[in-house]
Amino acid sequence: MKYxxxxxxxxxxxxxxxxxxxxxVFGREDxxxxxxxxxxxxVAEEIKEAVKNRADHExxxxxxxxxxxxxxVIKRAKEKLGWEIxxxxxxxxxxxxxxLNTAIRSMTHPGDNIxxxxxxxxxxxxxxxxxxxxxxSNPLKLIxxxxxxxxxxxxxxxxxxxxxxxxxxxIKALLLCxxxxxxxxxxxxxxxxxxxxxxIKHDLKxxxxxxxxxxxxSGEKHCSFGSISKDFEQxxxxxxxxxxxxxxxxxxxxxxxxANDKLRKEFKSTMEGIVPEPxxxxxxxxxxAFNKGDxxxxxxxxxxxxxxxxxxxxxxxxxxxxxxxxxxxxxxxxDCRELNMNxxxxxxxxxxxxxxxxxxxxxxxxxxxxxxxINIAIPRSLLEKGLKRxxxxxxxx
Ligand SMILES: Cc1ncc(COP(=O)(O)O)c(C=O)c1O
Numbered sequence: 001m002k003y004x005x006x007x008x009x010x011x012x013x014x015x016x017x018x019x020x021x022x023x024x025v026f027g028r029e030d031x032x033x034x035x036x037x038x039x040x041x042x043v044a045e046e047i048k049e050a051v052k053n054r055a056d057h058e059x060x061x062x063x064x065x066x067x068x069x070x071x072x073v074i075k076r077a078k079e080k081l082g083w084e085i086x087x088x089x090x091x092x093x094x095x096x097x098x099x100l101n102t103a104i105r106s107m108t109h110p111g112d113n114i115x116x117x118x119x120x121x122x123x124x125x126x127x128x129x130x131x132x133x134x135x136x137s138n139p140l141k142l143i144x145x146x147x148x149x150x151x152x153x154x155x156x157x158x159x160x161x162x163x164x165x166x167x168x169x170x171i172k173a174l175l176l177c178x179x180x181x182x183x184x185x186x187x188x189x190x191x192x193x194x195x196x197x198x199x200i201k202h203d204l205k206x207x208x209x210x211x212x213x214x215x216x217x218s219g220e221k222h223c224s225f226g227s228i229s230k231d232f233e234q235x236x237x238x239x240x241x242x243x244x245x246x247x248x249x250x251x252x253x254x255x256x257x258x259a260n261d262k263l264r265k266e267f268k269s270t271m272e273g274i275v276p277e278p279x280x281x282x283x284x285x286x287x288x289a290f291n292k293g294d295x296x297x298x299x300x301x302x303x304x305x306x307x308x309x310x311x312x313x314x315x316x317x318x319x320x321x322x323x324x325x326x327x328x329x330x331x332x333x334x335d336c337r338e339l340n341m342n343x344x345x346x347x348x349x350x351x352x353x354x355x356x357x358x359x360x361x362x363x364x365x366x367x368x369x370x371x372x373x374i375n376i377a378i379p380r381s382l383l384e385k386g387l388k389r390x391x392x393x394x395x396x397x
Pocket of ligand 1: 037084094095096097098121177181209211212241243252253254
């Protein structure tokens with residue numbers, strides 16, 4: 001089936017956070033919403049049919065995760081992550097964020113340390129802090145427009161200072177994001193291997209968020225952390241879903257792939273009584289997406305790539321804004337530092353002069369100030385309207 005992603009469908013007053021919370025978030029409603037990470041594209045017909053069929057059954061009791069669901073995840077992991085996983089490794093959660101929270105709580109005590117690579121997806125911060133842990137920063141480096149991991153600084157975090165451990169409590173894990181939100185960078189096998197070796201050397205677990213792993217641009221290939229080696233498989237918790245890929249974020253479902261028996265046991269016991277199973281509709285939708293959504297996905301990826309190219313074209317003309325080249329995700333990172341505005345003025349410029357709702361870079365932690373994140377998963381005419389508004393606003397400066 002050929003989808004028409006150009007079609008504008010109003011999502012206002014449907015309880016869509018992206019459209020209905022603009023007044024609350026930005027203080028005005030007349031913005032083009034280019035912020036939170038969902039797509040303004042209808043779902044695949046096959047997913048809609050599967051959810052409708054399930055709804056028609058008229059019994060919405062507690063869910064059991066069927067073998068067919070596990071098989072769809074195993075097949076997807078093999079095809080898309082290049083990773084042969086076993087059914088018993090899969091723990092289903094109502095989202096990647098619940099999975100990350102559970103992972104951290106399952107392997108730490110209050111006061112322990114977790115490393116992150118900033119700027120990074122903003123919900124990583126409360127995920128760590130609310131688990132009672134401290135954040136240690138291993139900021140990314142921006143070199144000639146490309147983000148790199150700083151592995152030297154990572155190693156230095158473990159160097160003893162004045163003859164004793166640099167931290168009072170242990171560093172338990174490194175929380176990674178690949179593809180990386182908000183920079184659009186995809187960590188390759190070599191980079192992940194280096195970081196994975198450092199983790200093993202210092203007895204750190206890798207918790208990795210691979211939710212964007214199927215949203216990648218032509219010529220790119222995702223390398224799933226667990227697929228690299230048996231040692232890495234045993235030393236990690238890989239969180240994966242199809243909710244970003246297939247635009248199902250409001251349904252809430254993800255999987256934590258945990259090959260290590262001890263880690264999995266602790267993860268499951270941490271979940272008990274707190275983290276519910278995802279709803280029957282979420283399970284139904286994700287299984288349909290993985291089994292039947294590829295035709296839709298192919299078209300979405302082509303559409304997104306054209307949107308990305310449109311953004312790059314505008315980027316050439318934007319005075320003072322550099323678009324960071326993305327390898328994956330529909331969330332693109334804009335370097336606005338040449339505008340020389342302080343944080344309040346920059347935010348005010350986008351909201352009140354350009355009238356577009358972008359995500360404020362400061363949310364993403366260190367290295368986020370002076371940046372903005374734009375969501376390009378929107379019908380092209382609206383994206384173009386937003387980009388024109390930015391261009392016009394820049395020309396008034
Ligand atoms: C990197 C990343 N992880 C996790 C999430 C949220 O995942 P979930 O809705 O499954 O909790 C997002 C949403 O934008 C994201 O970008």
